[in-house]
Amino acid sequence: MYFKLFCVVSALSLFSKCHCLGEKDEIQNHCDLLRQWLAPSSVTVELNKKGFHREVTTTVEFRSKELSGVKVLLIHRWPRDVYVDPYQLASLSDQNKWKILLDSPIDLEVPAHEASGFVTYVYPFSTGPTSKLFKVTIPIHGRYHKPSFDGKMFKSVDIEAPELLLRTEKCAQLSSLEPHTVVDAPCTASNSSTCSWVKVKPQQDLNPVSFQLPVGDGSLVAHVCGGTLLVTMICCVALSKYMWKHQII
Amino acid sequence: MEKLISKVTEKHILFTASFVIRLALVAYGDYQDRTMAVKYTDIDYHVFTDAARFITEGESPYNRSTYRYTPLLAWLLTPNIYLNMVFGKILFIVCDVLSGLLIYKVLCLRGLRAETARCVSSLWLLNPLPMGVSSRGNAESILAALVLGTLLCMEGKAQRLTWAALLYGLSVHMKIYPVTYALPIALTLRTAEIRVDEAKKTSRFKKLVGFFVSFFNRDLLLFAVVAGGVFFTLTALFYYMYGWQFLYETYLYHLTRRDIRHNFSPYFYMLYLTAESTWSQWLGLAAFLPQFALLLVTSWMYYKDLAFCCFLHTAIFVTFNKVCTSQYFLWYLCLLPLVIPNLSLTVKQGLGLLLLWFAGQGIWLGPAYFLEFEGYNTFLWIWLAGLLFQVVNCFILIQIIYDVNLLFHHIPKSTLTFTFKYEARIMKVPTVSQDPKVRLWPVYQIA
Numbered sequence: 126m127y128f129k130l131f132c133v134v135s136a137l138s139l140f141s142k143c144h145c146l147g148e149k150d151e152i153q154n155h156c157d158l159l160r161q162w163l164a165p166s167s168v169t170v171e172l173n174k175k176g177f178h179r180e181v182t183t184t185v186e187f188r189s190k191e192l193s194g195v196k197v198l199l200i201h202r203w204p205r206d207v208y209v210d211p212y213q214l215a216s217l218s219d220q221n222k223w224k225i226l227l228d229s230p231i232d233l234e235v236p237a238h239e240a241s242g243f244v245t246y247v248y249p250f251s252t253g254p255t256s257k258l259f260k261v262t263i264p265i266h267g268r269y270h271k272p273s274f275d276g277k278m279f280k281s282v283d284i285e286a287p288e289l290l291l292r293t294e295k296c297a298q299l300s301s302l303e304p305h306t307v308v309d310a311p312c313t314a315s316n317s318s319t320c321s322w323v324k325v326k327p328q329q330d331l332n333p334v335s336f337q338l339p340v341g342d343g344s345l346v347a348h349v350c351g352g353t354l355l356v357t358m359i360c361c362v363a364l365s366k367y368m369w370k371h372q373i374i
Numbered sequence: 375m376e377k378l379i380s381k382v383t384e385k386h387i388l389f390t391a392s393f394v395i396r397l398a399l400v401a402y403g404d405y406q407d408r409t410m411a412v413k414y415t416d417i418d419y420h421v422f423t424d425a426a427r428f429i430t431e432g433e434s435p436y437n438r439s440t441y442r443y444t445p446l447l448a449w450l451l452t453p454n455i456y457l458n459m460v461f462g463k464i465l466f467i468v469c470d471v472l473s474g475l476l477i478y479k480v481l482c483l484r485g486l487r488a489e490t491a492r493c494v495s496s497l498w499l500l501n502p503l504p505m506g507v508s509s510r511g512n513a514e515s516i517l518a519a520l521v522l523g524t525l526l527c528m529e530g531k532a533q534r535l536t537w538a539a540l541l542y543g544l545s546v547h548m549k550i551y552p553v554t555y556a557l558p559i560a561l562t563l564r565t566a567e568i569r570v571d572e573a574k575k576t577s578r579f580k581k582l583v584g585f586f587v588s589f590f591n592r593d594l595l596l597f598a599v600v601a602g603g604v605f606f607t608l609t610a611l612f613y614y615m616y617g618w619q620f621l622y623e624t625y626l627y628h629l630t631r632r633d634i635r636h637n638f639s640p641y642f643y644m645l646y647l648t649a650e651s652t653w654s655q656w657l658g659l660a661a662f663l664p665q666f667a668l669l670l671v672t673s674w675m676y677y678k679d680l681a682f683c684c685f686l687h688t689a690i691f692v693t694f695n696k697v698c699t700s701q702y703f704l705w706y707l708c709l710l711p712l713v714i715p716n717l718s719l720t721v722k723q724g725l726g727l728l729l730l731w732f733a734g735q736g737i738w739l740g741p742a743y744f745l746e747f748e749g750y751n752t753f754l755w756i757w758l759a760g761l762l763f764q765v766v767n768c769f770i771l772i773q774i775i776y777d778v779n780l781l782f783h784h785i786p787k788s789t790l791t792f793t794f795k796y797e798a799r800i801m802k803v804p805t806v807s808q809d810p811k812v813r814l815w816p817v818y819q820i821a
Contacts (some may be wrong), residue, residue, distance in 0.1 A: 176749040212420065233440060236634065236649075269635055272647050278751040339751035346647045349757060353644045354660055356761045357694065360768040361664035364690070365671050367772045372675035 168327050170286050172334045177267040179207075179336065183287055185249075185259040197259055198290040198310060198322055199247040205240040206282040206338065207265045208233060214264075223249040223261050224314035237268040237280075247287075248314050272341035279337035286331035290322035388492055389471060392499035396467035399509035400460060415463075419511025422462060426451040436619045444548050444624050445612050447513055463511050470508040470515040474499035476522035477711045480681065483529045486715055497711050507704060514701060518708035520545035521552055525681050525712070528559070535563075539597045543604025550628055551705060554669055554687050561677035563594040636742055636756050638698035638735070640764040643757035645696060658696070665694035682716065682778065685709035686771065693767040700735075716778045727770050734766035 166187045173180040183199055203209070208231050218224070228244040249259040270280045290310060305323050312320040403414035425435035425448040435441055435448035453461040474495050481491035498504060508515045520541050527538035542559070545552045565588040612620045634646040641661045648654050668690045676683040688706035692698055719727070738759040741752035 176745070176747040178747065212424070216420075230439075234635075269646070271650060337749065339745060339749060339753065341643065341646050341753050343647055345754070346651075349647055350644050350653075350657065353640055353757075353761065356764065357640060357661070357664050360764060361668055361694070364668055364768055364771060364775075367775050368671055368675045371775050371778075 166289070166325060166327075168286065168289055168331065170284070170331065170334050172284070172336055173262075177338065179265050179267070180262050181265055181284060181334070182260065182262045183247075184261075185289060187257045194295060195291055195293045197249055197251075198292075199249065199261060200288040200290065200310065201245045201247065201263070202285055202287075203243055203245065203265070204282060204284070205242045205268070206237045206270070206280070207267055207284070208240065208243075209245065209263060209265055217264075221262075223247050223259075225263070226311060226314045226316055235268070237270045240268055246311055246314070267338045270338060270340045272343035272346075274343035276342075276344065278339060278342065280340050281335055281337055283333040283335045285333045286327070289325040289327065291325060292320055292322045385488075385492060388496055388499060389475065392474060392496075392505075393467065393471045395500075396470060396505055396509055397464075399505060400463045400467065403463070403509055404460065414510060416510040416512055418513070419462065422447060422451050422511070422513065423454045423459060426462075427455050430455045434616045434619065436616060436623050442623045442627050443513070444608075445616060445620060446548065446608070447516075462513075463509060466508040466511065466513060466515050469519040470504055471499065473504075473515055473518040473522050473708055476519065476526050477708075480522065480526050480529055480712055481715065483526070484681070484712070484715070490715065494711050494714055497714065498708065503707065504704060507701070512701060512704075514704045517545060517549050517552075518704065520548065521555075521684070522708060524552075524555075525684065525709075528562070528680055533593075535593055535597055536600055539600035540604055542597075543601035544608075546601070547605050547608045550625060551688065551691055554691055555684050557670070557673040558677040558680060558683040558687065559597065560589060560594055561673060562680055563591070563597055564588040565591045633697045636745060636753075638700070638738060638760060638763060639696055640757075640760045641696045642760060643753060646753075661694075661696050665691065668694060679716075681709065681712040685713050686775070689767070689771055693764060693771070713774065713778065717774065719773075719777055727773060730766055731770060734763040738763050 166185060169184045171182040171184070173182060181201075183201075185197065185199070209227070210233060211227060211231060214225055224247070226246040226248075228246070229241075231243060232240060245263065247261050247263070249261050251259070265284075267282065273280070290308065305326065307321050308324055309319050310322050312318045406412075406414040421438060421441050422443070424438040425441040425443075425445075428435050428437045429445070429448050430452055435445050441448070450465065451462045477498055478491050478495040481494055482488060486494070504515065504518075523541040524538050524545060527534040527541065542552065542555070609621075612624075634642070634649050636642055644657060645654075645661075648657055669687060672683060672686045672690060676686060685706055688709060692702045692706060695702070714724075717724070738756065741750075741755035741759060744750040745752045745756060
């Protein structure tokens with residue numbers, strides 16, 4: 126009888142060991158999967174439209190074949206020369222296949238020298254289980270800059286390439302994925318919790334995209350002030366003269 | 375053609391048609407918003423709706439950035455959240471048609487025949503500009519209705535002063551610019567001067583004292599108390615509810631606003647280039663003085679015809695303001711139909727001035743588009759176009775002043791030998807309708 130008990134217990138323990146080993150294997154598989162995703166993938170940044178209202182399109186293409194369960198995060202660090210309109214983003218959220226989180230409130234009206242840079246966290250969701258491509262288009266707007274006094278008609282604005290981060294719920298031991306860096310960032314766009322993410326090193330170092338914004342010509346300040354005040358004074362005097370002549374008694 | 379015009383301007387058809395057209399535009403706007411990339415609805419409407427949403431959640435409407443209006447507007451639009459988002463637009467188009475009705479009533483009180491008054495009102499009711507503005511969700515029509523209501527109550531012998539003061543106080547609470555009407559209204563309501571024979575000389579000091587004393591009469595005090603009471607009660611109430619932010623966003627921001635971004639104002643480039651310099655404050659003052667001086671001159675010269683005075687006031691205020699956007703044009707365009715019957719311009723001349731006004735705007739919009747949407751540096755062209763637009767506006771105003779004066783008999787001071795009341799009696803002049811040069815409106819005569 127004891128022998129039977131012994132057999133059952135050893136069978137059970139063998140089974141549980143196998144199961145644990147199986148689980149460990151599964152976790153290892155998920156982490157390997159993540160490692161596969163960390164294999165060089167392409168990130169391209171494009172700038173569209175002209176003038177003060179532009180669109181920054183970030184396209185990420187993965188080489189890995191099996192994609193389910195992995196979450197993607199794009200972190201853009203924007204300079205103070207531009208801003209995004211949170212209300213515009215909210216109105217576009219229905220059409221977009223991504224959610225966005227801003228790290229600070231944005232003043233839509235201040236000029237560049239009174240503003241500060243900000244960070245956006247974009248969480249794209251995949252269009253299908255086999256989709257390897259993520260495309261995110263963010264509308265940005267240029268701020269007014271201080272007028273230039275050195276004859277330059279434009280101010281150059283540089284937009285750095287975003288950081289690409291990955292995580293999967295099933296792989297918790299992100300340290301096993303060294304030498305890739307692990308950073309903390311909000312888990313989702315609702316910003317209710319922070320998770321650990323793995324940063325993907327891009328295939329090649331991306332140069333920032335840049336564009337030009339027109340600025341006022343400070344060297345003309347005397348002419349502009351003089352001209353404006355002269356014309357408005359003339360108009361003021363002319364109007365007063367006519368009103369005086371044609372008044373109602 | 376005449377038959378068609380008279381058919382369209384029949385009372386019930388005119389007002390019904392103008393409301394139905396606006397309603398159709400609102401419906402179309404909803405369709406465009408849902409289907410096309412370029413939205414019909416103005417961004418301001420979303421600002422109002424978001425502010426109303428904050429109120430329904432028990433918060434301040436000023437949590438919505440760029441909401442720079444009275445909380446009363448957000449409160450009025452809370453049905454946007456409880457009922458349907460289109461409620462606000464319906465309210466604005468109703469106020470728009472109401473403004474047309476008020477224009478009609480004022481014109482009738484000023485002595486026009488009902489038919490002619492309806493014809494002139496159709497310049498507002500069937501005008502695509504106010505139609506577009508209200509159906510896109512701008513709240514300007516509420517203010518137009520309040521200002522026109524004030525003028526209606528002030529017009530004619532049966533003045534309804536309490537109502538006028540109430541509406542005036544409310545209009546100043548909603549937007550600051552009607553505060554400029556305070557001086558002409560005060561000059562209208564003060565005790566009339568009794569002109570005496572020129573031979574009897576009164577000292578300057580006595581005249582000055584007499585002038586100041588004339589402001590202390592029952593009518594003016596009643597108006598001041600009621601209007602002031604309404605304004606300060608509302609201000610105190612909203613200050614209690616929303617604090618300093620209400621005062622800043624609703625009033626102080628507009629008073630101190632220095633928008634360095636491109637706009638129609640001739641001062642825009644000057645203020646942009648000097649925004650960081652020590653001269654900024656002095657230049658701001660230099661920009662304010664012509665505006666202030668002209669408003670004083672306008673009040674003194676034309677207070678006897680309050681509607682015309684208010685029109686000139688607002689047109690000058692907008693033309694010489696440090697910031698000018700196309701929304702501001704509606705502030706004086708709603709008063710233009712009141713002035714038109716008093717102009718002896720031919721249709722050709724009138725259309726010519728209108729085209730000139732649009733051309734001035736078009737010349738500005740060109741370089742502005744290239745700056746904002748194509749990225750060219752057209753700041754200098756925008757500045758020059760802004761100056762040109764100001765010259766065009768002044769030219770049109772001078773034409774109007776010159777032309778409307780033909781109606782008033784300009785009696786040189788030296789021939790005055792009798793006493794008279796400043797209040798003119800409006801007499802209708804018989805007309806011959808076939809002759810296009812003969813005016814179809816009454817002539818003011820000193821009785």
